[in-house]
Every structure is written in C-alpha cells, then in structure tokens.
Amino acid sequence: MDTESKSSRVNIHTDFQTRRLYANDASSYEELPEGVAFPISPEEIISLVHYANKHNQSITARGAGTSLAGQTTGGGIIMDVGRNMNKILDIDPQKKTADVQPGVIRDTLNREAGKHDLLFGPDTATTNRCMIGGMIGNNSCGIFSIKHQTTREHLLELETVLSDGSQVRFKALTEEELSAKMKLDSLEGKIYREMVELIRNHREAILDNYPHPEIIRRNTGYALDRLCEMQPFNPDGRKFNLAELLCGSEGTLAMTTRAKLNLLPKDSERVMVVPHFPSIRKAMEATVEAVKMEPAAVELVDDIILDATKGNIEQRNNRFFLEGNPKGILIIQFEGNNRKILEQKARNLADRLDKSGHSDTAPIITENDKIERVWNLRKAGLGLLMGLGSKGRTPTFSEDTAVRVADLPDYIDDFQRILDKHNSDCVFYAHASVGELHLRPVINLQEPEEIEKMKTMAEEIADLVRRYRGSLSGEHGDGRARAPYIEKVLGSDMMPLLKKVKQIWDPNNIFNPGKIVDPKPMEADLRYSPSYHRPQVDTHFNWRKEESFADAVELCNGAGVCRKLSESGGTMCPSYMATREEKDSTRGRANLFRQLFSGRDKEAFQSEELNDALDLCLSCKACKSECPANVDMARMKAEFKQGWHEEHRITLGERFFAQAGKLYPIASRFPRLSNWMMKQPAVKELLQQLLGIDKRRDLPAFAESTFMEWFANRPQNDIPETDPHNEVVLLIDIFTNYHEPGIGKAAIRFLESQEYTVIVPDIHEIGRPQISKGMLGHAKTVLDDTLATLSAFASQEIPIVGLEPSETLTIRDEYLDLCDDDQLQTAQQVADHTYTFEEFSANLVQESPKSDPRQKVYVQTHCHAQSLIGSSSIKGALQQAGYQVQIMDAGCCGMAGSFGYERNHYDVSMDVGELRLFPALRSLPEDALICAPGFSCRHQIKDGTNRKAFHPAQILTNIFD
Missing domain, CATH: 3.40.462.10 (FAD-linked oxidases, C-terminal domain)
Structure with missing residues (x-):
C-alpha cells in the first residue's frame, strides 16, 4: 500500500515490491527501505523533508542506482528523482551552460548539447543511464578526467533543499556577497558562518592531511581542501562556492533540485x-x-x-x-x-x-x-x-x-x-x-x-x-564500503571536522546517514554474506552454462545497463524503455528473483510480486547479449511461469497462444470464413473476453491454401533438377504454413536455385510459444519429437534451415538447456547443423541481375537473432544480392510473439514500437523496401505504420506475393 500525508503532500510507496526493488544499487549492499518516493518538483522534496523530520525518517536520494559503495541504499525513504525530475530546463549556447534537473541522464544532456557542438565533459562508464544528480553526489569523473577533470570543475550553481526544508541556491560569491550570506538569520546563514569559521581555524591541518593536490580525483570525506583554495582564505583563489563542497557529499548535506553546468566545445x-x-x-x-x-x-x-x-x-x-x-x-x-x-x-x-x-x-x-x-x-x-x-x-x-x-x-x-x-x-x-x-x-x-x-x-x-x-x-565515493576507513587515510584529527560539517548542515541526521561519517561496519547489510541462503529448487531448465538456477539468479550485480533509454541505442530492456519503472528493468526483475528465492525456494514460484514484475517482459533476449553479465531474463521468466502454473491454472489465452497449432488445422479448412469472422466486432469482443486478445488487433489472416498443401501437390515439371546429394532441410513453422506460405515458396525457389534438394519434414512446432508462456513440460514434449526427427538429418551432415528466427534459434539456445543429459549430445549435434535462413543464404547468394544495385533495403533485425547471432548474416546475404543494406538500430518492435496481441500488453507493445521503430519507418520514402525476418515484426510494422515488410527469402527471389 502507499502512505500519503495530506498535510505534507508527500506520497511514499510502502508496498513490498517497491521496497524490494529499491533495496539494492550496484554495490555489495542490500537494505530494505521503509518506503520510496518519486517527487515531481522541489516543492514535493520540501514536503518530504518536513515529513522526514516529523517522523524521524531518513532520506536517501537516488538516480539510476549505479553507485558502487552503497550510497543509494538506506533504511528510511529512498527518493528517486529519475522518474519525474528529468528535464533539461535550458541550454545557453552563447554562455555554454546548461540548467538541468537532477534526474537528467548524462548522455541525454550531451545529445542536446551536441546540437550546439557542446558537451558536458565528465564521462563515466554508465553515461547512458547515470544521472546528473548522482554525478554531483559522487563527484563523478570517468574516462576523460585527465582532460575534463571531475564534475566539480563543471558545476557552476546548485539549487537545493536544506535539512529544514528551506530552498537555497549555492554559487560563487564575492567577499561582499559572502559577508551578506553570513548575516542571514536562517539555516543558510548558519551554514555560511560556521563553514567559514571551520576552514579559517583548521586550514593548515586540512591541507596537510588531505590527499596530494596533484591527484585530480580525490574524493575522500568532505571536500574541505577545495574550500581552502578559495577566497577569502586564499586571496588568489577562486570565489567561495559551497556547491563544490556539496559535489561529492553523497547526498548527506542537501537535496539537489537543479544544477547549472558548464559546457565545453566538442573536438572534431x-x-x-x-x-x-x-x-x-x-x-x-x-x-x-x-x-x-x-x-x-x-x-x-x-x-x-x-x-x-x-x-x-x-x-x-x-x-x-x-x-x-x-x-x-x-x-x-x-x-x-x-x-x-x-x-x-x-x-x-x-x-x-x-x-x-x-x-x-x-x-x-x-x-x-x-x-x-x-x-x-x-x-x-x-x-x-x-x-x-x-x-x-x-x-x-x-x-x-x-x-x-x-x-x-x-x-x-x-x-x-x-x-x-x-x-x-x-x-x-x-x-x-x-x-x-x-x-x-x-x-x-x-x-x-x-x-x-x-x-x-x-x-x-x-x-x-x-x-x-x-x-x-x-x-565512486566513500559510502558504506569506505567510510569506516576515512580516518585511516585523513587522520584522526580530521574526523571531528567531518562530523562537524554534517552537524552544521544536517543536525537531525536525516540526509543519507551513515555515509561518510558514523558509518555501520563495512560488513553490515551485505547482499551476499554467510547468512545468505542460495536457492535450492528443482527446475525444468538445466542451467548448464550458469551451473545452477541459483547462479543464474545471482548474476545481476545492479550495474543497471538495462536502464538505458531507447535513444541510447540497443534493445535491452524494451519494457523499461517504455515505462521507465524499475520493476520493468532486467535489474529490477533479477533483484526480485534473488530476494524472493533466497530462503523461500519453491514457495517463491507463487510470488505475486515477481509475477507482476515479469508481466511486461517481452522475452526479447536482449539481456542475454547486451547485459554484460549475460542475464537471460527470458529463460528465467519461462522457469518462473512454469512454477507459477503448477499452482495456478493456465489461462485460456495462454493455452491458445502456446498451442495454436492444435486449432490452426480447423480454422484453415475454411480460410475465408475464419478471416471474415475474426474481423467482426462481436467476435473480436468475444476473443478479448475469453482469450484476452485485444480487439484493436487484427489476427493474422489464414491463406487460401497452406504451404504444405502446395508443397505436396507441386507439379513435377515445376521442380527443377537438383543434386540429390546436395540436400537441405527446410523447417516450415506454423506461421509460414498457415498465414504466409508465399515465404516458404520463395525459400524453396531460392534453395533450389542454388541446386539444393529441399526436404520438408512434418515439423511445424519447435516449442517457442510454449517456452515463452512458461509451459515447459509441453515444450519438452515438442523437443523430444523434434530432436528425434532432426537428428537423422544432422547425423548425415544435412543442414537444417529455419525461416522464423525465434523458432530456429530455440534449437540452438533453449534446447541445449531443456534437454535431458542423455539427449545433450544429440541436441548439440542438431544445434550445430541448424541455421537461420539468413545465415545459410549468406554464403550462397551470388550477384543477382534482377536486383537494382541502387535499391536500398531497410532491415529490422529480429530481437532473438540480434541477441544470439547479430545482423551480419542478413546484411551479407542482401549485399551479395546487390542491395544496399541499412540495419536499423530501432530496438524491439514491441510485438514479441503473442505479447502485443494481449489486451493487458497492447498499449505497452505500441509504446515500444513508437520509441524508435515506428518513427524511423515513417521517415522512409513511401516505396522503401523493408525487410523483417520475424513474423511478429512484420505484423507489428503493418499495425504501427501501415507499411509492408518482407522476409529475406522474398527479397532474394523477388517474389513478393
């Protein structure tokens, strides 16, 4: 439930799921907060400060949660500024400055500044998700610090909320302005008076004990040495500016609401x-x-x-x-x-x-x-x-x-x-x-x-x-990890000064306590410790690469690469890109997996919190490649859903999408009737109520005749002579067979043109829908039958080629983990001989006189293919055929199999498409040739842009029916 105080106008989320999601950052620590707030304005932060003072609660400010020393974990209220306070308020190209809210992502700022050939210099490894507020808190530096130094050198002004709820702007002051500030009868005035007195009384000791001034990146304790360099203590120094002290203070002294930054010209x-x-x-x-x-x-x-x-x-x-x-x-x-x-x-x-x-x-x-x-x-x-x-x-x-x-x-x-x-x-x-x-x-x-x-x-x-x-x-800051050892580095004489600074600014100790001064022991609240219980559960997947399910759920370290926005490129994580909610990120889901399974084991398969967090996972598999730790959330979701289904009924909608192959033969007997009925409003309403199929979607139309019917009845004189010793197996999935047989026909024409004798086995299901829906027992039955059939071909070194990327790559990915130990050798042999159509054709295509070498093909790569094999094969095949090829970095299309057809996912599905893909396609010429190997991708493109996309087999053969 949420806790709301009307008097202080603060909304604090206290539900267990949200608290769990914010118990971790990228550090070794885990601390369950009392609640989480998402302020939308400085006024709400003021309200939160008043609430914290009244209820003796702490506030820990957080952006992307990429801190490595535990700065953004805390037992009180976590204040996430990234969700709402993320606006670039102004960029002044003449003055070379930017005004931003604390939740602005560094790369987002530089994309806008780059329009004026300017940049914000500090360049951390996390720039596609770290936020300016966090960079200020940690005084971030990054890769180019020898050139650009630290965030502190580029921070001009800070607008803040102090611990009494007052709003104060800190900037460089003349001696006259400083004198006026010291006379104020407020917490601001007290801060100026007592900080000046502290530096004046201890300047020599500070300079003697702090790190060597030649070290650009020195961020131990509070930056008192920086204040010592300023006027009035150093007549030749820069103007007095407490913003430099706040930079690197880890949110322990004040809450940032706005920052004015210095921008630099970009080198060419x-x-x-x-x-x-x-x-x-x-x-x-x-x-x-x-x-x-x-x-x-x-x-x-x-x-x-x-x-x-x-x-x-x-x-x-x-x-x-x-x-x-x-x-x-x-x-x-x-x-x-x-x-x-x-x-x-x-x-x-x-x-x-x-x-x-x-x-x-x-x-x-x-x-x-x-x-x-x-x-x-x-x-x-x-x-x-x-x-x-x-x-x-x-x-x-x-x-x-x-x-x-x-x-x-x-x-x-x-x-x-x-x-x-x-x-x-x-x-x-x-x-x-x-x-x-x-x-x-x-x-x-x-x-x-x-x-x-x-x-x-x-x-x-x-x-x-x-x-x-x-x-x-x-x-990276002192935080939980290093604060206990500051005294060893700066000396015992400095610790009273650091504690005095904290007391001056935050007498009630509400701002991120325990970071920098008065820390807990470094071994307290560790994510992994001797008391941590590793999950012990029976699973359907064998988790061979990870070695166990426990290892799989422990892979994520919280680095948060999955929190990058769509404009940063790549695909992971499409649902987070659309919603920007932590629960929809790979990190958020992984944290819930680990927390819920630790100590609960099998019981965790019934977690409503985890089920909800996984609901918007598109199983795109982008995390398997784009996550540096190779977290495979699609597989983890499938495992969880299997356990969930063992206690809860499988819905009619899940059964329909997972086992459509059982209904297709019936519907395809009367294709015109089936297609007419599926377009009727009453039928759409019924399908939405019974199966959860959103009535705004048109289900794929059935072809007049299936591919298998065409293939079985081909006239003999329509089959060219091929080398009987040059064989290839072509897998015809149910989508090709019942909805788009023309793609199968084009593939046959192409393979036969390369003098292959094409074998089409009676296999239409590989198990992808069953895996995606968490029906792993059913998927294992499909696997057993498929391996039995395909092993005969693989043992003869006959290549196996699939038209649908997700189906084909299931053989090379999930099969190797879902099969039994005694099947592994066979599964590996089949996987080694299985190729997507694009992979197989890339080495076969010769320059085609039919294609216009000036014609450009725009390719939307299937998510599974992009994650597991990349886009080089499809690019090579089309280039060999004489086309100019542009691989579109447009992310996930948003359809993801049945995901986009489902009522509770339709809006997110279309939102994902609108992030990059739809705008990119709308910007193309009307006659642009669009290639999309995935069945779902082609239909999402049609629904989102009213454009037609083609399978590579159609483009290579110029057969577009």
Missing part, C-alpha cells in the same frame, strides 16, 4: 592507440610516459576482463583490435581538431613504447565506429566481472583508490604484495591517466573467514593509500 577529431603489455607493471610505467603527451584518456583493462569479453555475445565482436593474450592493455585517446597531428602523436607514442621495451604491439585506430566499439568494451568492464559467476562477485571495498600518476608503478607493486599476503587475486582496470585504478580483490562474501580477510585487507589498503598520500575514493 580523435585517434586511439591501444598498446598491449606483458604485465600490469609495464602498463603502469607506460602510463607515466603516455600522460606526457597530453592524451584525453588513458584507460587500463586487464586480462581478466579481456577474457570475460570472450563469453559475452556483444563484447565478443568488440575484440577486433586485440592481438594475442596480453596481461593488460591501455586504451589511449588523443583529441583535437587536426587529425594529422593526432595520428602523429599516436605513432610517436607507439614507437616510444616499442623502443623502451614496454610494448611491441600498439594498434592505432582512426575510424569512429571502431573507436566506439573499443570504448563499449571498456565500459562493459564492471558488468563483465559478474559474468564470471561467483568468482566475479568481487566486493567494491577497495576499488576506487587514487594516487599520483608517477606513484602508480610502485603503488601497484605494494598493492600486489597485500594481495599475495592474503592469497587473493585481483582485477585491474580503469583510469590510469589520473592515477586511479579500480582494484577489485576476489572475495567470497559467503564465507566468514573471507569477510575477515576483506576487513583486514581494507585496513592495510587504507594504510597504503595514506602512505602515498592518496585518496581512498577517486570518484
């Missing part, structure tokens, strides 16, 4: 060089040399992450630049407006590293699309670690330390000695250019002795950072 050119190294030490020594040449970025990626890219479908394609098996690489980018100068810099650096013996391989990359692919691989680093299973579940207690660049080689050696002492491995990656590496020792938090090891290592690493006068946090 960039060149990348990627030296490979036999050791991390060599890479660190090379970093010292590289920064002398003024690069825009120098990023380290080690062999653990590079190896993890091999198992990720999307990142595997981004390994094109790698040579051999380096221990680590540096990704070095030069930026400017003169390409020749940049290329010369890259060559000079590569030559210097070669002659010095640091690296003998350093590919130079100049094409923008390839440069983006390298950065995509780098940005996937954190999530890729989770793809390593339990070994990748590395806690983030020490992964944000920063030292001077010149100290990096020795610092890394000392860090390695700590690892060796504790017999621990470590992942090394991140921002070498500014002395920061994300060092993540491998710790198993479910073992008590490992918890003690983590605490001991945290103490020793903090001592090491202190010895180098480094920063315990470079950009």
